[in-house]
Amino acid sequence: MAMDLGWVPEVHEPDEVLASEVAERLRPGPKDGSPGETAEVLNPHREQMRKWLEGDGKHAKGLTLTKVHILLARRGVKVSYISLYRYAVKHLDFGRRQGTVRVEDVSPGELAEVDFGRLGLVPDPRTGKKRVLHALIVTLVYSRHQYVHVTHSQKLEDLIAGIEEAWEVFGGVTRRVVIDNLKAAVLKADRYDPAFQRTFNEYADYRGFVIDTAGIGEGTHKPHVERQVPYVRENFFKGEDWLSRDHVQEGAKKWCMTTAGLRTHGTTRKQPLVEFEAREKAALTPLEGERFDTPKWATPKVHPDCHVRFNYALYSVPYQYRGRKTTIRADSSLVRIYIGGKLVKTHKVQPRGGRSTDYADYPAEKTPYAMRDADYVIGRAEKRGQNIGVFASRLLSGDFPWANLRQSQKLLRLADKYGDKVVDSACRRALCFDLINVRRLEAMIKLGLEKKAHVRTNERRGPASVIQLPLRFLRDNSTFNHNNTKEETDK
Numbered sequence: 149m150a151m152d153l154g155w156v157p158e159v160h161e162p163d164e165v166l167a168s169e170v171a172e173r174l175r176p177g178p179k180d181g182s183p184g185e186t187a188e189v190l191n192p193h194r195e196q197m198r199k200w201l202e203g204d205g206k207h208a209k210g211l212t213l214t215k216v217h218i219l220l221a222r223r224g225v226k227v228s229y230i231s232l233y234r235y236a237v238k239h240l241d242f243g244r245r246q247g248t249v250r251v252e253d254v255s256p257g258e259l260a261e262v263d264f265g266r267l268g269l270v271p272d273p274r275t276g277k278k279r280v281l282h283a284l285i286v287t288l289v290y291s292r293h294q295y296v297h298v299t300h301s302q303k304l305e306d307l308i309a310g311i312e313e314a315w316e317v318f319g320g321v322t323r324r325v326v327i328d329n330l331k332a333a334v335l336k337a338d339r340y341d342p343a344f345q346r347t348f349n350e351y352a353d354y355r356g357f358v359i360d361t362a363g364i365g366e367g368t369h370k371p372h373v374e375r376q377v378p379y380v381r382e383n384f385f386k387g388e389d390w391l392s393r394d395h396v397q398e399g400a401k402k403w404c405m406t407t408a409g410l411r412t413h414g415t416t417r418k419q420p421l422v423e424f425e426a427r428e429k430a431a432l433t434p435l436e437g438e439r440f441d442t443p444k445w446a447t448p449k450v451h452p453d454c455h456v457r458f459n460y461a462l463y464s465v466p467y468q469y470r471g472r473k474t475t476i477r478a479d480s481s482l483v484r485i486y487i488g489g490k491l492v493k494t495h496k497v498q499p500r501g502g503r504s505t506d507y508a509d510y511p512a513e514k515t516p517y518a519m520r521d522a523d524y525v526i527g528r529a530e531k532r533g534q535n536i537g538v539f540a541s542r543l544l545s546g547d548f549p550w551a552n553l554r555q556s557q558k559l560l561r562l563a564d565k566y567g568d569k570v571v572d573s574a575c576r577r578a579l580c581f582d583l584i585n586v587r588r589l590e591a592m593i594k595l596g597l598e599k600k601a602h603v604r605t606n607e608r609r610g611p612a613s614v615i616q617l618p619l620r621f622l623r624d625n626s627t628f629n630h631n632n633t634k635e636e637t638d639k
Contacts, residue, residue, distance in 0.1 A: 186227055186231040186232075186234070186235055187235060187239075189225060189226075189227055190220075190225065190227065190232070190235050190239075193220065193223070193225060194239060194240070197216055197220075197236070197240060198240055200215070200216045200219065201213070201216060201236070201240060201242060213229075213232065213233060213236060213242060214229070216232070216236075217229050217232050220232070253290070254289050254290055255290065255431070256290045256291070256427050256428040256430075256431035257290070257320070257322055257323065257428055257430075257431030257432045257433070258289070258290065258322060258323050258324060258431075259288075259289040259290070259322055259323075259324045259325075259326065260286055260287065260288050260289065260314075260322040260324070260325050260326070261286075261287050261289060261325075261326045261327075262284065262285070262286050262287075262307075262310075262311060262325060262326065262327045262328070263284075263285055263327070263328045263376075263377060264282050264283070264284055264285075264302050264307075264328065264330065265282065265283050265285060265377030265378075265380065265381060266280065266281075266282055266283075266381075267281045267282060267283050267298065267380070267381055267385045267396075268280070268281060268381070268385060268386070269281065270390045270391075270392060270393055270395075270396055271390070271391060271392060272300075272392070272393070273391075273392050279300050279393075280300065281298055281299070281300060281393060281396060282298065282299055282300070282301070282302055282306075283296050283297070283298050283377070283380050283381070283385075283400070284296070284297040284298075284299060284306065284307065284310035284311075285376050285377060285380060286310065286311060286314035287376055288318065288322065288420075288424060288428060290423075290427070290428050291418075291420050291421075291423040291424035291427065291428040292413045292415075292416060292418075292420040292423070293318075293404075293409060293420040293421055293423070293424035293428070294376060294404060294408060294420070295313065295314035295317050295318065295404055296380055296384070296400040296401075296403070296404055297309070297310030297311075297313050297314065297397070297400075298393060298396045298397050298400055299393070300393060302330065302332060303332055304332040304333060304345060304347055304348065304442065305442050306332075307327075307330060307332055307333055307348070308347075308348070308351055308440060308442050309442070311325075312439050312440055315355070315435050316435065316439075317401075317404075318424075318429070318432060319429055319432065319435065320429065320432025320433055320434055320435055321355050321356060321357055321432060321433040321434075321435060322357060322432060322433070323357060323358065323433065324357060324358045324360055325352070325357050325358070325359055325360065326360045326361065327359065327360075327361060328361075329342075329361055332345065332348075333345050333348040334361060342361045344359055346445060347442060347443055347444075347445065350443070351440050351442070354437070354440050355440070356433055357433075379408075380400075380408075383407065383408075384399070384400065384403045384407070384408075405421065408420065409421030409422075409424075410422070441479040441480050441481075442479070443477050443478060443479045444459070444476075444477075444478050444479075445475070445476065445477055445478075446458050446459075446475075446476045446478075447473060447474065447475055447476070448473075448474060448476065449471065449472065449473050449474070450465045450469050450470050450471060450472050450474060451470070452470055452471075454466070454467045454470060454509050454510060455503075455505070456474055456476065456485065458476050458478065458483060459478065459500065460500040460501060461497075461498040461499065461500060461501065461502045461503065461504070462498075462502075462503040462504070462505075463483055463485065463493070463495045463498070463503075463504050464493070464495075464504065464505040464506050464509040464510075465485055465487075465492060465493050465509060466492060466493070466509045467509055467510055467511050469487055469492060472487050473487075474486060474487050474492075475487070478497060479497075480497065481496065481497055482494055482495070482496060482497065483495045483496070483497055483498075483504075493506070493509075522544040522553070522556075525540060525544065525553065525556045525557070525560075526540050526541050526544060526556075528560060529541075529556070529559065529560060532560065532563045532568045532571070532572070533563070533568050533569070533571065533572030533575070534572065535572045535573070535575035535576040535579060536559065536563060536568070536571055536572050536575050538575070538579060539559065539575040539578065539579060539584065539589075540556050540559055542579070542584045543555055543556055543559070543584055543586070544556055555586040556586075558586050559571075559586050559589070562586070562589070562590055562593065566593055566597075570593060570596075570597070571589075571593065573596075574589055574592050574593045574596065575589065577592065578592065
């Protein structure tokens with residue numbers, strides 16, 4: 149072949165030009181530069197195929213090559229799928245990955261990436277059933293050292309608790325944290341202007357780091373931790389006999405410091421724990437203050453009884469705020485109640501079903517009743533009448549006087565309704581018979597008033613006339629017959 153191109157072995161040395169000409173002659177396919185059979189068939193449809201693959205508005209994300217193959221067949225274009233694939237790769241750049249730009253490595257202590265991942269099922273000793281377990285993975289980007297916190301849920305409390313544990317293990321805080329768009333921490337996912345949950349914002353300020361979010365559905369925005377989720381699941385969790393969540397957590401701490409920390413990382417070719425101890429640990433922001441006490445927020449209204457309901461407990465609010473909307477911030481010890489941005493009340497946290505009441509929050513006239521002040525009620529009764537006071541004192545005696553507090557209030561209302569003298573007289577009669585019951589006392593009052601009304605009616609009619617009823621004997625008249633018939637017969 150080389151001699152056909154004019155090469156003379158004794159005269160010329162073989163060079164690259166000669167080699168390329170020989171290779172072109174030996175290359176299979178058309179030698180005249182004309183397209184092959186597949187290209188001749190597909191060239192008229194090239195632009196349409198490009199639109200299908202790239203998307204044209206109707207199909208924004210573009211169609212698959214399989215679908216394009218089907219659409220071409222409908223148009224009468226008969227080519228094999230493999231031929232179509234080769235054509236699309238050569239002429240339409242199909243399947244070629246976009247070029248990437250390697251981001252400059254971060255400095256020590258600058259960035260941590262955080263993400264949740266599902267591990268699997270573990271037994272719950274309290275219920276005897278298996279529950280789903282998740283892993284919160286915190287990865288230091290510079291050294292690739294990481295911490296794994298396991299939890300049964302992905303709530304905000306779990307997110308903050310896991311990050312707090314990571315800072316304690318690392319001995320410091322990074323200057324920036326990238327989190328996935330977790331609903332617990334991100335209210336609005338947006339590439340340029342995300343909105344974060346109020347408590348997580350407060351936590352970031354408390355620890356002094358800047359929050360950053362990954363793009364929506366973009367694992368490449370947090371690649372260092374994204375790749376760690378399957379690594380933790382496959383290398384650490386699977387294939388082990390776990391007894392509980394605590395058992396897994398204990399194993400995760402050991403695994404992070406040994407297997408994961410001392411492996412040779414595939415990208416850096418360094419041991420993460422060794423690199424962390426040597427260069428990154430000292431660059432972290434020192435961890436100061438106590439562990440963050442994660443608060444809860446709520447916006448209930450003040451009820452007519454001057455209380456708000458929060459976390460199944462009741463807390464009093466000054467009565468002038470009845471019906472107003474509040475903002476509640478509660479941590480592990482205190483419940484703070486705000487109205488219009490102003491702190492109006494603070495209470496200690498109560499258990500579910502509990503109640504915290506400041507009686508000064510009630511109106512002055514309601515305070516004694518709310519405080520169950522029996523002496524106050526007795527004093528009011530004594531002012532209405534001596535016997536009323538004694539009746540009230542007997543009513544509110546005993547170990548639990550507030551059990552009859554409502555009856556004592558009704559006693560005072562009877563005096564308002566029927567008058568002090570009437571009720572005092574009824575109380576005197578009730579006390580004589582040791583009858584300490586307000587309901588029966590009211591019945592006595594009503595009966596006495598009815599009798600008096602009947603007497604007054606008869607007096608208006610004048611003296612009553614006596615009517616003589618027919619007389620009759622109680623015995624039969626034969627009993628008064630004294631003739632002894634039997635004796636006369638005998639004589």
